[in-house]
Amino acid sequence: MLYYCINTRDMEYGGGQVQIHVSTDNGTAIYLQIVNQIKYLVASGRLAAGEELPAIRVLAERLVVNPNTVARAYRELEQQGIVEKRRTAGTFVSDQGSPLARRERVKILTARIDLLLAEARQMDISIEEVNKLVEQRHSALQSTGSSEEKDR
Amino acid sequence: MISSIEANRSCVVDVASVTRKFGDKIALDNLSLSIPRGIVFGLIGGNGAGKTTLIKHILGMYRAHAGTVHVFGRDPVADPVGVLGRIGYLSEDRDLPNWMRVGELMGYTEAFFPSWDRRFAEELCQQFELDKRTRVRHLSRGQRARAGLLVALAHRPDLLVLDEPSSGLDPVVRRDILGAIIRTIADEGRTVLFSSHLLDEVERVADQIAIIHHGRILLAGFMDEIKQQHSRVTVRMSGNSNTPPTFAGMLACEGSGPDWTCVCSGQEDQWRPTVEGVGAEIIEHSAMTLDEIFVARVRG
Numbered sequence: 001m002l003y004y005c006i007n008t009r010d011m012e013y014g015g016g017q018v019q020i021h022v023s024t025d026n027g028t029a030i031y032l033q034i035v036n037q038i039k040y041l042v043a044s045g046r047l048a049a050g051e052e053l054p055a056i057r058v059l060a061e062r063l064v065v066n067p068n069t070v071a072r073a074y075r076e077l078e079q080q081g082i083v084e085k086r087r088t089a090g091t092f093v094s095d096q097g098s099p100l101a102r103r104e105r106v107k108i109l110t111a112r113i114d115l116l117l118a119e120a121r122q123m124d125i126s127i128e129e130v131n132k133l134v135e136q137r138h139s140a141l142q143s144t145g146s147s148e149e150k151d152r
Numbered sequence: 153m154i155s156s157i158e159a160n161r162s163c164v165v166d167v168a169s170v171t172r173k174f175g176d177k178i179a180l181d182n183l184s185l186s187i188p189r190g191i192v193f194g195l196i197g198g199n200g201a202g203k204t205t206l207i208k209h210i211l212g213m214y215r216a217h218a219g220t221v222h223v224f225g226r227d228p229v230a231d232p233v234g235v236l237g238r239i240g241y242l243s244e245d246r247d248l249p250n251w252m253r254v255g256e257l258m259g260y261t262e263a264f265f266p267s268w269d270r271r272f273a274e275e276l277c278q279q280f281e282l283d284k285r286t287r288v289r290h291l292s293r294g295q296r297a298r299a300g301l302l303v304a305l306a307h308r309p310d311l312l313v314l315d316e317p318s319s320g321l322d323p324v325v326r327r328d329i330l331g332a333i334i335r336t337i338a339d340e341g342r343t344v345l346f347s348s349h350l351l352d353e354v355e356r357v358a359d360q361i362a363i364i365h366h367g368r369i370l371l372a373g374f375m376d377e378i379k380q381q382h383s384r385v386t387v388r389m390s391g392n393s394n395t396p397p398t399f400a401g402m403l404a405c406e407g408s409g410p411d412w413t414c415v416c417s418g419q420e421d422q423w424r425p426t427v428e429g430v431g432a433e434i435i436e437h438s439a440m441t442l443d444e445i446f447v448a449r450v451r452g
Binding site: 026027028029030057060061064066067068 | 192330335351358359
């Protein structure tokens with residue numbers, strides 16, 4: 001199995017490297033993998049508003065995927081308002097003041113909660129107990145001051 | 153006749169009802185296939201399925217016993233210059249002249265193609281780390297593939313045909329080959345046809361695919377649609393039934409006891425009612441890789 005990954009750009013974002021991985025062993029369409037990962041990068045703030053995405057051709061060559069697939073991913077992201085095309089060619093991350101970014105963040109969190117709930121169920125821990133645990137951890141983290149308030 | 157060619161003007165390759173036999177063995181069985189301009193077309197199939205035979209018809213190296221082949225709207229057997237001048241071809245066995253040096257091979261091939269791009273050829277030579285003084289016979293397997301790729305690409309063909317380009321090569325050379333496919337397609341209007349056993353590669357780079365089996369097309373279409381049209385569904389049979397479910401659209405099924413994993417074709421709203429109709433509870437369903445779809449189709 002060939003496995004390729006790339007840095008979306010050859011420079012660093014805020015100290016952390018941003019990467020996209022494409023794999024053909026889980027059945028998810030490749031364009032969707034690209035869409036999901038860019039959405040994740042944007043929602044998690046690792047791709048900031050106004051940053052330029054790699055050119056279609058460049059990303060296609062680095063990921064070793066069909067350029068039409070990358071173009072489709074970018075179109076999809078554009079339709080969802082995550083990125084925007086600018087006249088001088090180039091695709092840029094949209095201003096994320098929109099409610100959409102929040103919706104994406106909630107979606108990412110929802111997926112994690114689903115995993116948590118599935119695990120809790122398997123361990124025979126009730127939803128009430130899970131809720132209580134979440135509250136407890138929240139206060140514990142707040143009192144140590146190590147967490148930032150999640151934005152509302 | 154003219155009208156059918158006119159209708160397929162946007163198709164670079166048009167194979168219509170081609171049958172070809174070798175002795176008693178039917179290699180191509182009433183096979184039809186169209187490849188539109190500007191896409192990467194992946195031809196997949198097992199050994200002896202007919203991939204290479206089909207490619208050789210497209211190149212005019214074989215004459216169809218029945219049916220017609222048109223490439224760029226021309227018959228490749230009747231007009232080899234008009235067709236082959238616009239095709240870059242890397243054969244499965246990379247049959248390059250062993251006695252030539254790489255530089256000689258480049259000069260020799262250049263003579264056949266008016267559109268040969270000398271600068272691009274030099275660029276590829278450097279990129280592939282080929283030494284022009286090396287004789288073709290002394291090239292490693294990977295370097296031989298790269299040399300074959302160089303002479304297939306340097307005249308910037310309208311159609312690039314690669315027969316099993318990756319077979320027996322290490323990942324670095326395979327990446328060069330896939331990179332070449334991607335760069336070729338990124339140039340507006342160029343078309344790529346390649347055959348491969350390595351379905352993860354096909355899944356990465358092909359827009360459209362065809363599965364060929366026993367000389368026939370089992371399945372052809374856009375990669376995305378084909379992937380959407382196949383699901384793996386795990387079901388639990390009601391009661392104590394130990395027999396596998398059977399329903400319309402089921403391609404394959406394996407399992408034991410009450411639990412079975414089936415490969416379904418069609419959209420979810422098509423298979424869901426039929427699966428539930430035979431008294432099976434759907435436990436989970438998931439997307440499939442091209443590899444899995446291929447196995448289910450060929451075995452089914």
